[in-house]
Amino acid sequence: MFLENIIFGMLIKQVMEKLKVFNSKDLAKITQHRSGEIKFGEKILTVPANENWKEFITNCNAKFVLIGLPEDIGVKANMGRVGTASAFESALKSLVNFQHNKFCKGNELIALGEIDFSNEMEISKSLNQQDKEDRKKLFSLVENIDKEVSFVISAIVKAGKYPIIVGGGHNNAYGNIKGLALAKGMPVNAINFDAHTDFRIMEGRHSGNGFTYAFEEGFLKRYFIFGLHENFVSKSVFNTLKSIEDRVKYVTYEEIGVRKEKSYTNEITQSLKFISNTPFGLELDLDAIPGIPSSAMTLSGFSVEKARQFVHLAGSENNASYFHICEGAPDLDSSNNNHLTGKLIATLIIDFIKSKKFEEN
Numbered sequence: 211m212f213l214e215n216i217i218f219g220m221l222i223k224q225v226m227e228k229l230k231v232f233n234s235k236d237l238a239k240i241t242q243h244r245s246g247e248i249k250f251g252e253k254i255l256t257v258p259a260n261e262n263w264k265e266f267i268t269n270c271n272a273k274f275v276l277i278g279l280p281e282d283i284g285v286k287a288n289m290g291r292v293g294t295a296s297a298f299e300s301a302l303k304s305l306v307n308f309q310h311n312k313f314c315k316g317n318e319l320i321a322l323g324e325i326d327f328s329n330e331m332e333i334s335k336s337l338n339q340q341d342k343e344d345r346k347k348l349f350s351l352v353e354n355i356d357k358e359v360s361f362v363i364s365a366i367v368k369a370g371k372y373p374i375i376v377g378g379g380h381n382n383a384y385g386n387i388k389g390l391a392l393a394k395g396m397p398v399n400a401i402n403f404d405a406h407t408d409f410r411i412m413e414g415r416h417s418g419n420g421f422t423y424a425f426e427e428g429f430l431k432r433y434f435i436f437g438l439h440e441n442f443v444s445k446s447v448f449n450t451l452k453s454i455e456d457r458v459k460y461v462t463y464e465e466i467g468v469r470k471e472k473s474y475t476n477e478i479t480q481s482l483k484f485i486s487n488t489p490f491g492l493e494l495d496l497d498a499i500p501g502i503p504s505s506a507m508t509l510s511g512f513s514v515e516k517a518r519q520f521v522h523l524a525g526s527e528n529n530a531s532y533f534h535i536c537e538g539a540p541d542l543d544s545s546n547n548n549h550l551t552g553k554l555i556a557t558l559i560i561d562f563i564k565s566k567k568f569e570e571n
């Protein structure tokens with residue numbers, strides 16, 4: 211057991227720069243050309259060979275940087291159902307085949323690449339989430355992922371760009387928030403469109419406590435959870451939220467969508483007032499949208515149109531500094547339409563890019 215732990219430690223210490231930078235051929239391979247049309251993939255920028263990625267994105271006119279986090283270890287460490295690792299690949303395949311036109315142009319986006327978590331994913335496959343010792347190892351793997359994510363997000367923000375991050379599990383909120391806070395040199399805020407708070411106890415890192423760790427470690431100042439489901443939040447988490455209500459607020463899905471006590475757009479305005487005075491992260495968990503394959507998939511919740519409206523309104527705030535879409539799990543979709551999760555993620559990416567145009571006008 212002792213030796214096993216040493217080997218495990220050595221394996222996960224292989225922390226280097228794990229960023230796999232895309233080149234134009236990576237996009238060309240998945241872009242389906244059609245005469246008379248210009249596809250997004252023909253215009254999206256990639257880092258030229260032999261150029262330093264940080265220098266390239268700093269000097270580039272494009273404002274948005276796309277980055278993928280192909281992992282589902284945070285979900286596994288949270289006892290969930292894996293399948294989020296393929297979401298980025300699926301989203302990219304749809305995105306490159308969208309139309310480049312007057313509403314949105316491909317060259318506004320740099321497809322930077324993905325963080326290569328294949329080493330962690332391989333180790334994770336051999337671990338049993340029900341086993342106490344194995345679960346601790348899963349927590350360590352998530353900490354490893356956190357370091358990589360916060361490093362890359364911080365570098366993108368320092369380059370003056372908006373990271374658009376496709377998860378992976380919601381554990382990655384922690385790395386995003388920390389990365390943004392480190393780049394800005396101050397604690398930041400976050401708004402989260404989610405059925406869950408992901409403010410569960412600090413029992414070890416997983417997809418259910420990214421915001422707790424970011425809050426307790428001083429990276430997250432104010433947090434708003436938009437549309438959480440009353441049935442999915444424990445009494446103890448509600449008590450915790452009550453004790454810090456000056457810094458963490460929420461509105462439930464049931465208050466807006468079921469009992470109609472509050473209006474959707476008015477609640478978005480109120481929630482944005484709470485967090486938009488300082489740089490903030492925009493988080494969207496696909497398990498809040500009915501019927502989207504994810505670990506905690508549900509059939510009730512805000513529609514795709516409502517989610518798009520939310521991204522549009524929140525993204526158009528000057529201080530909205532990154533957009534993270536997570537928990538989508540194409541691998542859990544057994545239908546012959548399992549490309550649709552990626553297509554939805556690509557649609558939301560474009561909604562965020564378009565929302566920023568209002569900032570300039």
Ligand SMILES: N=CN[C@@H](CCC(=O)O)C(=O)O
Pocket residue numbers: 288289290380381406407408410417418419495505506537
């Ligand atoms: N990111 C999702 N987190 C949820 C998952 C809930 C579930 O698996 O049922 C949470 O931990 O609360």
